[in-house]
Amino acid sequence: MTAVEERTDAGEIGQPRRRKEDRHLLTGATTWTDNLTLPGMLHLAILRSPMAHARISSIDVSAAVQRPGVVAAFAGRDFADSQGTIPCAWPVTPDMVNPGHPSLAVDTVNHVGEAVAVVAARDKASAQDALEAIEVDYEPLPVVLDMPSALAEGADKVHAHTGSNRSFTWTFESGAAGTGQPIDQALAEAEVTVRRRFIQQRLIPAFMEPRSTVVQPSSDGFTMWSATQIPHILRTMLALTLNLPEHKVRVVAPDVGGGFGGKLQVTPEEVITTLVARRLGRPAKYTETRSESLMSAHHGRDQIQDITITARRDGTVTGLDVHLLADMGAYLRLVSPGVPILGAFMFNAIYKFPAYRFVCEGVFTNKTPTDAYRGAGRPEATFAVERIMDELAHELGVDPLELRRKNWIRHEEFPFTTVAGLTYDSGNYEAATERALELIGWDELKREQAERRQRKDPVQLGLGISTFTEMCGLAPSRVLGSLDYAAGGWENASIRVLATGKVEVVTGASAHGQGHETAWSQIVADQLGVPFEDVEVIHGDTQSSPKGLDTYGSRSLAVGGIAVVKAAEKVVAKARRIAAHLLEASEDDLEFAGGRFTVRGVPGEGKSIQDVAFAAFTAHDLPDGVEPSLDADATFDPENFSFPHGTHLCAIEVDTETGAAKIRKYVCVDDIGKVINPLIVEGQVHGGLAQGIAQALYEEAVYDDEGNLTTGTFVDYLLPSATDLPSFTTDRTTSPSTTNPLGVKGVGEAGTIASTPAVVNAVVDALRPFGVNDVQMPCTPERIWRALAQGAEKSDRAPGGTVAYGGSSTTSSDGSSTSDSTDGDQL
Amino acid sequence: MTRVSITVDGVNYVDEVEPRLLLVQYLRERLGKVGTVVGCDTSNCGACTVALNGRSVKSCSVLAVQADGGEVLTVEGLAGPDGSLHPIQQAFHDKHALQCGFCTPGMIMAAWDLLRENKQPSEDEVREGIEGNLCRCTGYQNIVAAVQAAGQALSKEASA
Numbered sequence: 010m011t012a013v014e015e016r017t018d019a020g021e022i023g024q025p026r027r028r029k030e031d032r033h034l035l036t037g038a039t040t041w042t043d044n045l046t047l048p049g050m051l052h053l054a055i056l057r058s059p060m061a062h063a064r065i066s067s068i069d070v071s072a073a074v075q076r077p078g079v080v081a082a083f084a085g086r087d088f089a090d091s092q093g094t095i096p097c098a099w100p101v102t103p104d105m106v107n108p109g110h111p112s113l114a115v116d117t118v119n120h121v122g123e124a125v126a127v128v129a130a131r132d133k134a135s136a137q138d139a140l141e142a143i144e145v146d147y148e149p150l151p152v153v154l155d156m157p158s159a160l161a162e163g164a165d166k167v168h169a170h171t172g173s174n175r176s177f178t179w180t181f182e183s184g185a186a187g188t189g190q191p192i193d194q195a196l197a198e199a200e201v202t203v204r205r206r207f208i209q210q211r212l213i214p215a216f217m218e219p220r221s222t223v224v225q226p227s228s229d230g231f232t233m234w235s236a237t238q239i240p241h242i243l244r245t246m247l248a249l250t251l252n253l254p255e256h257k258v259r260v261v262a263p264d265v266g267g268g269f270g271g272k273l274q275v276t277p278e279e280v281i282t283t284l285v286a287r288r289l290g291r292p293a294k295y296t297e298t299r300s301e302s303l304m305s306a307h308h309g310r311d312q313i314q315d316i317t318i319t320a321r322r323d324g325t326v327t328g329l330d331v332h333l334l335a336d337m338g339a340y341l342r343l344v345s346p347g348v349p350i351l352g353a354f355m356f357n358a359i360y361k362f363p364a365y366r367f368v369c370e371g372v373f374t375n376k377t378p379t380d381a382y383r384g385a386g387r388p389e390a391t392f393a394v395e396r397i398m399d400e401l402a403h404e405l406g407v408d409p410l411e412l413r414r415k416n417w418i419r420h421e422e423f424p425f426t427t428v429a430g431l432t433y434d435s436g437n438y439e440a441a442t443e444r445a446l447e448l449i450g451w452d453e454l455k456r457e458q459a460e461r462r463q464r465k466d467p468v469q470l471g472l473g474i475s476t477f478t479e480m481c482g483l484a485p486s487r488v489l490g491s492l493d494y495a496a497g498g499w500e501n502a503s504i505r506v507l508a509t510g511k512v513e514v515v516t517g518a519s520a521h522g523q524g525h526e527t528a529w530s531q532i533v534a535d536q537l538g539v540p541f542e543d544v545e546v547i548h549g550d551t552q553s554s555p556k557g558l559d560t561y562g563s564r565s566l567a568v569g570g571i572a573v574v575k576a577a578e579k580v581v582a583k584a585r586r587i588a589a590h591l592l593e594a595s596e597d598d599l600e601f602a603g604g605r606f607t608v609r610g611v612p613g614e615g616k617s618i619q620d621v622a623f624a625a626f627t628a629h630d631l632p633d634g635v636e637p638s639l640d641a642d643a644t645f646d647p648e649n650f651s652f653p654h655g656t657h658l659c660a661i662e663v664d665t666e667t668g669a670a671k672i673r674k675y676v677c678v679d680d681i682g683k684v685i686n687p688l689i690v691e692g693q694v695h696g697g698l699a700q701g702i703a704q705a706l707y708e709e710a711v712y713d714d715e716g717n718l719t720t721g722t723f724v725d726y727l728l729p730s731a732t733d734l735p736s737f738t739t740d741r742t743t744s745p746s747t748t749n750p751l752g753v754k755g756v757g758e759a760g761t762i763a764s765t766p767a768v769v770n771a772v773v774d775a776l777r778p779f780g781v782n783d784v785q786m787p788c789t790p791e792r793i794w795r796a797l798a799q800g801a802e803k804s805d806r807a808p809g810g811t812v813a814y815g816g817s818s819t820t821s822s823d824g825s826s827t828s829d830s831t832d833g834d835q836l
Numbered sequence: 837m838t839r840v841s842i843t844v845d846g847v848n849y850v851d852e853v854e855p856r857l858l859l860v861q862y863l864r865e866r867l868g869k870v871g872t873v874v875g876c877d878t879s880n881c882g883a884c885t886v887a888l889n890g891r892s893v894k895s896c897s898v899l900a901v902q903a904d905g906g907e908v909l910t911v912e913g914l915a916g917p918d919g920s921l922h923p924i925q926q927a928f929h930d931k932h933a934l935q936c937g938f939c940t941p942g943m944i945m946a947a948w949d950l951l952r953e954n955k956q957p958s959e960d961e962v963r964e965g966i967e968g969n970l971c972r973c974t975g976y977q978n979i980v981a982a983v984q985a986a987g988q989a990l991s992k993e994a995s996a
Contacts, residue, residue: 027929034937035925037871037912041938044870133865134854217875217883217938217972266873266938267972299876522936522973688932692974696935699975723880723970731963731976760975 021531021541022751025688028527029546030520033264040263042221042236047292050223051080053285054136055278055295056126056143057305058118061154061375061716062167063147065116065125072142073128078135081289082128082143085115088284093250095340096275098242098495099347101371105177108168108373110340112277112284118147119167119339120377121717122304124277129285129293152716156313156334156372167339167373176337176371177346181353181429183365189428195328195364199319203404205397209389210786211311211336211710213303213720214382215728218266220306221296222279224286230257231287235279238268239559240519242496244551246275246343251283262549265521269700270381271306272521273561274343278305303726304718308710309382311336312349312389316356318397319364324405326416328364329428331356331393337371338378344385345378346371347494351386351480354429358394359438359478359654360416365428375716381561383700383761387479395475395766399773400782409770410442413476424747431480433652435744438476441678445656448738449676454660462778470673471661471775475767478654481755482567482748486646499646500564501556502572504533504580506639508626510619512539514576515547517557518569523757524689525565529573531685532751536577537618538604556644563653563755566685571749572645579641584621587639590632591616591624651746651754655679657767663775668794670706670772676738677763682746682754690756694739697760703729704761705768707787727787776800840904844869845913853900859893860884862900863910871912872941875970882969885942886910892949894942894968911941914948923989924948924982933982935973943969947983955987955994 033039070082085092095110114125126143130136151165158164159174167174184191196202223234230253237243240260248255265272278295286293297305317330335349353367384391398416402409418425420437427433446452451472458470483489484498505513514529530544548554557569581601588606589596592615599606607615616624621639624630628637657677663670677694684690707727711720720726727733745752765786772788773781781800784792837852844867851866863869863886874896875883884895887909895908914922921929924944934940943966950957950965957965962983963976971979 028932031929031934031937032921034934034940035911035921035928035944036915037869037910037941039871039873039937041870041873043873044864215972217881217936217970218873219875265936267936269972299878299881524935692932692935692978695975695977696973697975700972722878723876724878728880728970728972730967730970731980732967734976736959736977736980737975 021534022685024531024686026527026531026541026686028524028689029530030524030526041218041266042223042234042263043296045223045234045294047223047225050292050294051129051131051289052133052136053282053293053295054128054133054140055124055281055301056140057301058114058121058123058125060118060147060149061121061152062150063118064150065114065118066146066148068126069144070126072144073139076135076139076142078130078132079139080129080131082126082139083285084126085111085113088113089115091251092280092284093252095277095280095342096246096250097341097343097345099344100493101179101346101350102177105346106171106175107341108171110342112280117150120375122301122377124281127281127285129289152375154374154376154712154714154716156336156374159372159374160370167375174373176341176373179350179369181367183428186430188430189362190364192328192330192364192366195319196317196330199327200322201320201401201404202317203397203401204315204317205400205783207314207316207393207396208785209310209312209314209392212309212382212704212708213710213726214269214271214306214309215303215726216267216269216271219297219299219302220272220276220278221294222282223292223294224282225292226286226290227257230254231283232259232261233279233283234261234263236265236272237262238265238272238519238521238561240549240551241517241557241559243275243279247279247283250275250280260551262519268521269383270309270385270561273381274307299723300721303721304377307342307380308338308377309379310389311379314389314393316393316397318401320401320405324407324412324415326360326362329357329362329394331367333369335369335371336374336376336379338374338376340378342378342380345380348379348381348385349389350492352390354431354480355387355390356394357428358391359418359476361418362428376712383697384758385562387758388701388762388765391475391477391479391762392766395477396769399770403777403782409474413474417476432649433478434649434747436478436652436654436680437742437744438654438656441654441680441742442476442656444740444742445658445676445678448678448740449658449660449674451658467664467666469663469665469775471663471771471773473659473661473767473769473771473774475657475763475770477657477763478652479758479762480650481563481653482647482651483562483564484650485648496558497646498558498568499644500558500569500572501642501644502569502576503642504576504640506580506622508623510539510543510622512537512544513547514544514573515554516569516573517554517559518565519549519557519559520565521560523560523565524686528566528685528689529570532570532573533577536574537580538602539618563757566753567651567746567749567755568645568647570751570753572643574750575643575645576641579643580639583639583641584618586635587624587631588616588621591621647748649748651682651748653679653681653754653756653759655759655763657763659767659771661768661771661775663772663793665779665797668790668797670788670793672702672735672768674738675735677760678740678742679756679759680742680744681756681759682744683752684741685753691739693756694760695737697758698737698764699729699734701761701764702734702768705765705786705788707733709787838901840901842903842906842908844908845910855899855901857900858896859898859900859903860895863895869910869912872910873938875938880970881939882946883939883942885945885969887945887948892946911944914944923993924951924986927982927986927989931978931982931985933974933978939969939971943971943979947986950983951987951990955991957984957987
């Protein structure tokens with residue numbers, strides 16, 4: 010069976026090209042970091058803390074060194090002077106408290122799973138076996154797990170040397186910012202006020218490839234291969250952290266098995282592997298087990314969201330007041346504090362709120378640090394606003410869809426500057442919504458829902474809506490600067506045209522499943538008029554692709570792809586000059602189309618880009634002062650974000666006797682601007698949906714009251730399998746971005762951002778007749794069943810916690826709601 | 837140490853192994869067959885799936901000594917001698933059933949076993965057939981489509 014490649018003469022962009030990167034992945038000819046073996050390489054195993062908070066009163070690694078195959082063992086004190094601190098690149102406020110983050114704990118441990126010692130051996134099993142010979146005495150300290158308690162006066166502290174468990178308080182208020190009216194006025198004058206507390210449970214990115222790092226030391230630096238999303242940032246940060254010259258550090262990201270933000274990090278394990286390899290002067294490899302990964306790779310989400318929405322009786326929204334507690338975990342990692350702040354600009358979403366306030370407090374607890382996870386701040390924001398819109402609709406007794414229509418930005422109002430100060434480039438919420446309603450058969454489902462309610466069917470039907478937007482293309486460097494981020498948001502590309510006319514594209518965007526090699530080839534094929542097959546994309550090695558800011562935040566195409574376009578434009582400009590010379594014409598008289606320069610109005614073959622490339626290579630006959638090269642380099646810094654949007658609809662069946670919820674139909678219509686490769690786009694949407702739905706229904710990182718992660722394996726942390734998910738119906742509308750020449754927006758995070766509230770709104774919708782106004786995520790059968798039981802008592806609080814794992818949970822802070830809505834249809 | 841004789845992708849290997857050595861460790865660390873990968877330590881993810889004596893197994897849950905005298909097929913042994921992709925590999929390519937590709941070797945081998953028994957599985961049958969293999973990238977939809985398409989191709993091959 011051979012692939013039928015749909016092609017038209019319209020060009021490569023927009024074609025569902027099958028991916029160039031597939032073959033080696035399909036045949037097992039892969040270069041995962043753990044596959045790598047170097048001569049003399051040692052294998053590392055890391056001893057991790059079993060205590061959430063303790064003083065290390067003594068640690069002795071000497072017996073481990075005596076074990077067979079072991080070469081060396083080290084504790085934190087052995088590297089205390091050289092390990093520096095894991096960098097945090099996003100000090101969100103000038104007074105943000107960063108307690109420092111040793112890679113290998115020295116005096117205290119602050120979360121279960123923190124690294125305390127490392128063994129280097131000739132093989133992995135010997136290293137692992139020797140861990141049991143390490144003697145550690147822990148003196149327990151009080152464990153801080155719950156955010157409100159952590160902030161209370163006189164609370165036990167995670168870090169003894171800090172003033173409190175508060176890292177920062179970050180505030181935005183539209184009246185003060187001049188982007189809208191004062192929030193206090195909106196709150197005071199509100200005709201209707203709805204308050205809710207939503208819990209964004211802690212999640213684990215759970216990329217399929219466990220993290221792995223290999224370090225080859227040199228006399229004054231090292232080469233690192235690592236399962237990372239960010240080889241370039243990692244290189245700079247490792248040089249700064251370890252006080253080594255940046256040009257002596259090379260970082261390679263070979264095949265990388267997923268990231269989802271989870272590999273957007275400078276990890277303790279990368280630093281430890283480097284320290285050991287350099288200390289011993291031998292290559293070293295560390296590969297984590299899945300259990301280690303779940304408890305020590307950074308987590309995501311984990312917010313308590315107090316949301317207040319105000320409106321007029323007619324349903325016009327007048328204000329949104331957001332107060333977040335964001336769990337940083339025990340330490341600040343690369344962008345931990347910045348994640349909730351990214352949400353600051355998205356809570357107002359697609360609605361025309363005249364007044365808006367956002368306050369976020371970052372809180373330390375004795376848990377694994379949190380950081381970026383697919384969407385990073387924006388899923389949290391979208392969830393809160395899409396949930397509160399449903400609650401407001403319920404309060405007002407209006408249709409949630411009508412409430413949205415009344416308040417969203419109409420398509421003729423773009424570009425639209427929001428109350429959070431961002432300018433949305435383009436969109437058409439009406440069109441996407443109409444298409445989604447049509448695809449799911451909304452009216453028919455509504456009828457069925459009414460009928461099931463009427464006959465008191467034990468299986469009720471819930472219909473959930475999420476009309477979302479997000480900001481993609483991170484990020485304009487000036488905006489990042491104004492938010493105190495330590496780096497820019499540009500991306501780099503260079504194009505090399507070889508003597509034979511083949512093309513190499515070097516990109517700073519480091520792919521780990523996104524299909525950049527294919528998409529970039531399509532872009533370049535169109536730009537230069539060369540065959541798709543003639544383009545090779547080079548990435549993921551700071552030596553061969555020296556400049557870049559890597560892959561996260563749905564930025565690769567909207568920033569990195571545009572850098573490719575800019576570089577291609579330079580190549581064509583250089584080629585044009587040589588072609589004009591060869592054709593004995595003026596540059597102004599040349600046309601360039603389909604990879605060929607022709608003289609306007611003059612019949613003839615003209616010169617192909619390949620002819621020009623060969624002429625540049627031989628350099629026998631070039632115009633005076635022209636360099637013999639077509640190669641070009643471009644760095645693109647976007648002037649604005651791009652703002653994809655879409656309408657996601659979920660129909661869910663909830664068995665009111667068992668609490669089981671099953672998605673019957675999921676439809677999404679996404680508007681991500683122009684599409685380079687629809688096949689890749691659809692794949693990104695599917696995967697994003699799976700992760701967002703998983704937050705709604707399945708996944709939660711749970712700690713017991715001693716700070717042990719009780720979801721530390723894939724037995725307990727429920728990654729959905731194929732039987733847990735439906736087939737999705739997807740479609741697109743197209744509102745080209747106006748902020749970049751390709752008109753593209755970004756799609757990597759859309760599904761994850763949009764789907765969670767669609768599913769939870771559907772679950773709650775099914776249960777409204779029972780007096781239920783919230784179900785805490787993940788909406789497990791147990792939680793739904795409990796919500797039904799409590800709903801009978803007219804509570805609109807989500808039941809907190811879970812006993813599903815046999816212990817208490819981190820969600821003891823579930824809170825009160827001041828709204829007392831009781832006007833739902835009663836059975 | 838125990839002596840084992842195992843045929844992997846058509847090549848016979850004789851080795852002394854520790855009794856505790858897992859089949860996946862034997863493949864990766866002793867034979868250099870790193871196309872088969874390890875994704876977890878609780879036999880949940882299925883990334884290490886291979887065929888042992890014609891049935892799919894999670895090679896993290898089989899000891900190398902248990903495979904003694906057996907025949908192992910990994911994702912590296914599927915393509916034709918001329919490098920042509922196996923119909924399942926081809927279908928995964930055609931249907932964009934992989935993104936990062938880490939789960940792919942195990943997913944393909946699980947599909948191989950599923951299609952050995954049933955070349956025209958329904959969507960539900962495919963989903964149940966690959967339930968023991970986790971993918972974090974694709975949401976499974978294109979994998980399901982690929983497995984069904986591969987079944988069609990294999991049916992045609994069988995009747996040709």
